[in-house]
Amino acid sequence: MAAVPKAVPTRAGTLSKGARRGSRDAVVLLAFVLIPFTLEMLWTFWPALNSVYISLTRWDGIAPPEFVGLDNYTRMWSDETFRLALRNTVLWLVLFGGLSVLGGLGLALLLDKPRKGIGVYRAIFFLPVVFSMVVTALVWRMIFQPEGVVNGILSAVGLEDQARIWLGEPETALYALIVPALWRQIGYIMVLFLAGLKTVDPLLHEAAKVDGATAFERFRHVTLPQLRPITTVVLAVTVIDALRSFDIVWALTKGGPYHSSELLSTYQFSTGLLGSQLGYGSALAVVIFLLTVGTIVVYLVRSLRDEETA
Amino acid sequence: MIPRLGSGKARTLTYLTLIAVVFFSALPLYYSVVVASRDNSALADVPPPLWPGGNFVANVEKVFDTVPFALALLNSVLVAGSIAIAVMFFSTLAGFAFAKLRFRGRNALLLITVATMMVPTQLGIIPLYLIMVKLEWTGSMYALIVPALVNAFGVFFMTQFLSRALPTELLEAGRVDGCTTWGLFWHVVLPVARPAAAVLGMLTFMSAWNDYFWPLVVLTPENPTVQVALSTLAAGYVSDYALSLTGTTLGTLPLVIVFALLGKQIIGGIMQGAVKG
Numbered sequence: 001m002a003a004v005p006k007a008v009p010t011r012a013g014t015l016s017k018g019a020r021r022g023s024r025d026a027v028v029l030l031a032f033v034l035i036p037f038t039l040e041m042l043w044t045f046w047p048a049l050n051s052v053y054i055s056l057t058r059w060d061g062i063a064p065p066e067f068v069g070l071d072n073y074t075r076m077w078s079d080e081t082f083r084l085a086l087r088n089t090v091l092w093l094v095l096f097g098g099l100s101v102l103g104g105l106g107l108a109l110l111l112d113k114p115r116k117g118i119g120v121y122r123a124i125f126f127l128p129v130v131f132s133m134v135v136t137a138l139v140w141r142m143i144f145q146p147e148g149v150v151n152g153i154l155s156a157v158g159l160e161d162q163a164r165i166w167l168g169e170p171e172t173a174l175y176a177l178i179v180p181a182l183w184r185q186i187g188y189i190m191v192l193f194l195a196g197l198k199t200v201d202p203l204l205h206e207a208a209k210v211d212g213a214t215a216f217e218r219f220r221h222v223t224l225p226q227l228r229p230i231t232t233v234v235l236a237v238t239v240i241d242a243l244r245s246f247d248i249v250w251a252l253t254k255g256g257p258y259h260s261s262e263l264l265s266t267y268q269f270s271t272g273l274l275g276s277q278l279g280y281g282s283a284l285a286v287v288i289f290l291l292t293v294g295t296i297v298v299y300l301v302r303s304l305r306d307e308e309t310a
Numbered sequence: 311m312i313p314r315l316g317s318g319k320a321r322t323l324t325y326l327t328l329i330a331v332v333f334f335s336a337l338p339l340y341y342s343v344v345v346a347s348r349d350n351s352a353l354a355d356v357p358p359p360l361w362p363g364g365n366f367v368a369n370v371e372k373v374f375d376t377v378p379f380a381l382a383l384l385n386s387v388l389v390a391g392s393i394a395i396a397v398m399f400f401s402t403l404a405g406f407a408f409a410k411l412r413f414r415g416r417n418a419l420l421l422i423t424v425a426t427m428m429v430p431t432q433l434g435i436i437p438l439y440l441i442m443v444k445l446e447w448t449g450s451m452y453a454l455i456v457p458a459l460v461n462a463f464g465v466f467f468m469t470q471f472l473s474r475a476l477p478t479e480l481l482e483a484g485r486v487d488g489c490t491t492w493g494l495f496w497h498v499v500l501p502v503a504r505p506a507a508a509v510l511g512m513l514t515f516m517s518a519w520n521d522y523f524w525p526l527v528v529l530t531p532e533n534p535t536v537q538v539a540l541s542t543l544a545a546g547y548v549s550d551y552a553l554s555l556t557g558t559t560l561g562t563l564p565l566v567i568v569f570a571l572l573g574k575q576i577i578g579g580i581m582q583g584a585v586k587g
Contacts, residue, residue, distance in 0.1 A: 028491045032407040036400040036460045037419060043457035044426050047434030047441065054436060107331065110324060121328060124335050130565050131339070132520030134537050135558045138544055139342045142551050149341065187335065236427075244430040247522045251541065268432050273527060278436055285433040292428050 048289075055282035065279065072283035082284070085255075085262040088174055089243065089291070092263060096178050096185070097242040101234060103182065104189025109219075111190070112197045122194070126187045133184065133247030140180035141167065141252055170260035173253050177261055181248045185241065189234055196230025197223070232303065236296055243292045264288050346555040369556035373543065378532070379557065382539035387564070389454045389535060390518040396459040398511045404460075405468025406499045410481060411491070420469065426462040431523055442528055453528045454535070458518060464510050471506040472499070512568070519565055536561040 055072055059065035076082045111122055128136065143149045144166040151163035166176040200223055208218045224231075246265040249255060255262035255270065264284055272281015348363035373379050407413070408420050438457060439448075447453040476499060484498045522537045529535065531542045540561055544554045 025491045029407060029411060029413060032403045032411075032491070032495075033413070033419060036404040036465060037423065039400070039460040040423065040426055040462060040465075043438070043460075044429055044434060044462070047437035048429045050437035051433050051435075110328060121332065124332050127339065127569075128335055130516060130569050131562055132522065132537055132540075134520075134522050134540050134544075135342075135562055138540070138551075138554050138558055139338045142345065142555070143338060143341070183334065183338070240428060240430070244432065246432070251522075251544075265430075265432055269523075272436060273439075282433075282436055285430065285435070288430045289428070289433045292430060296428060 051282045051285055054278055055280075055286050057279045059278040060276045061278050062276075068279070072280050075280065076283070076287070081259050081262060081267060084259050085264045085267040086287075088260075088262055089264045089288075091174065092178070092245060093239065093242045093291075093295070095175075096181055096245070097238045099178075100182055100185040100189050101238055103186040104234070105193050107186065107190040108193035108197055109223075112194060122190075125190055128184045129187045129191075131184065134251055136180050136184050137248050137251035140183070144176055167253055168257060170258050173257060173261040177249055177252055180252075181245060184248075185238075189238070192230060192234050192237070193227070196227050196234075199230075200226045228303070232300070235299055239295045239299075240292055243288055243295075264291075342555045343559060345551055346559045348552055350550050350552040365552065366556065369552055370560065372553055373557045373560065376553065377539045377542050377557070378534065379536075379539055379560065382534045382536045383561075383564070385451055385534065386519055386536040386561075389451050390515045392455050393458045393518040394511045394515040396455075397461055397464045397514045398507045400460045401464030401468040401510060402472075402499065402503045402507050403495065404465045405470075405472045405503070406476075406495055408465070408469040409473035410476060410478065410499075423462050423465050427466065435524065435527060438524075439527055448528055449530045449533055451533075454518075454521075454525060461514070464514065467510055468503065468506060472503060475506070476502050515568070516565060 054065065056067060056069060057065035058068045058071070107125055111118055111125075115121075131139075146163075146165050150166060154160065154163045164172060166172050204222050204226075205218055208222050213221070244265060245263060246269065249261060249263055249266050250269065253261045255266040259267075264287060268281050268284040268288065271277045272284065275281075344359055344362050346369060347366040348359060349365055404423075408416060408423075442448045442453045445452075447456075480498055480502075481494055484494045489497065520537060521535075522541070525535050525538050526541065529538050531538065534542065540554065540557050543550075543557045
């Protein structure tokens with residue numbers, strides 16, 4: 001496949017003059033971009049901006065909102081549940097994000113080369129992605145229940161004393177939630193990496209091999225650098241997905257017991273929407289947004305610097 | 311490209327890993343089918359049942375009696391279908407413009423679009439809900455469809471795909487033949503964009519079908535989507551797993567069928583995008 005000549009137009013290759021030919025054409029062009037853009041502004045940007053404003057008010061959704069400046073944000077410092085939710089969210093980002101990227105990359109590497117039944121493996125690994133978080137949650141609630149599969153296996157191998165109510169105990173709830181979340185995410189990340197691996201030039205591998213590079217060295221110095229564009233996409237997707245994770249947690253524990261599996265997203269939902277503290281809830285959403293942007297920007301800056309020094 | 315598996319030991323290890331992952335991926339799904347086809351009491355059986363039982367049809371009837379499941383299926387098809395079509399259409403339009411046409415403010419517009427990807431659902435949800443109340447769309451499918459007609463990921467995805475897959479020479483040839491921008495889009499861009507648009511459509515359909523957070527906020531149990539109906543099923547005081555998992559199986563079946571029919575194209579299409587790069 002690599003032998004097929006590729007048409008890779010550079011930026012210089014974009015159409016220029018033609019696009020501006022004729023006023024009707026210009027109108028069409030404007031519509032191409034502006035219709036989607038306007039819709040996006042209306043339904044994503046505008047509500048988000050509004051949220052930022054609401055986060056500066058105290059508001060129960062009924063009486064008119066009262067402007068309180070940064071009160072909602074200072075309140076977070078003394079809010080123990082917030083600190084717990086923040087800690088859990090960061091832990092979730094590191095564990096869920098880290099393990100899904102590593103797992104997805106590992107599986108993609110295993111399934112990249114021709115192998116008997118490869119299509120079947122890919123399909124099976126991707127299957128959990130088809131299932132919604134609600135469905136995933138149901139299945140795993142059953143697996144984790146007191147008489148469920150996990151405890152069954154534990155007692156079968158003689159570890160009865162390790163059996164517990166995985167989702168019902170503060171020590172294990174958060175970790176038990178990460179398993180089903182990973183179960184669903186790894187297949188998705190795998191597909192993204194598989195796509196990226198297709199762009200790795202096999203000739204480079206051959207050359208490195210001739211030069212006596214070990215398998216690990218080839219992975220480190222040939223595969224990884226060429227994967228960089230897709231890695232950036234994967235990391236952005238992962239950070240975004242990890243920080244907005246809500247469904248699985250809400251469906252399984254609602255953040256409990258005793259907030260032990262509370263994430264910022266579930267806390268935002270329970271205080272903001274269920275608890276009618278719209279101002280505080282919006283402030284929590286702003287924090288989620290800042291965490292997302294912050295993490296991605298830090299990553300992008302670092303990877304740009306790496307590229308410069310490389 | 312992975313390290314070649316020279317020794318037999320490494321190969322055995324690879325296959326053991328693959329088999330373990332197959333179990334991890336497929337077993338929970340298989341187990342849910344087993345439970346869905348049995349009585350709820352079967353869950354407490356020791357040892358747990360390993361094969362599907364004969365209770366599936368009875369469970370299905372019970373699901374339809376407990377929640378408006380037919381309505382939920384219809385709603386989900388309507389919502390996910392219209393969102394997928396709209397997203398494919400608008401993303402291809404905007405993707406073409408961003409990838410191949412030069413106009414003032416292009417980079418700024420593209421940057422803003424990509425930045426919207428980072429806005430978490432939670433951030434806009436309260437104002438969006440208030441808008442829906444004002445429009446009196448709460449409880450209606452408009453509340454799900456209209457805000458989802460465009461998404462930033464789709465625009466970004468199609469821009470990336472078209473900037474690589476669409477030869478500029480082809481567009482120039484079209485220009486020489488006197489095509490307008492609209493004509494170019496219709497006759498040149500669409501055929502090239504089809505595989506990626508199909509992938510985007512499938513992914514969008516899937517995520518719209520599976521969306522939970524926003525429908526939970528804005529819909530009522532009386533007029534639900536599949537996911538909302540499922541969560542109603544699961545929310546009873548006594549968890550009837552057989553019932554919930556029957557609903558689950560029913561609610562996922564349409565996706566599995568579509569995926570079985572188009573799965574190869576989805577995964578293949580995602581890769582094609584990369585291969586052409």
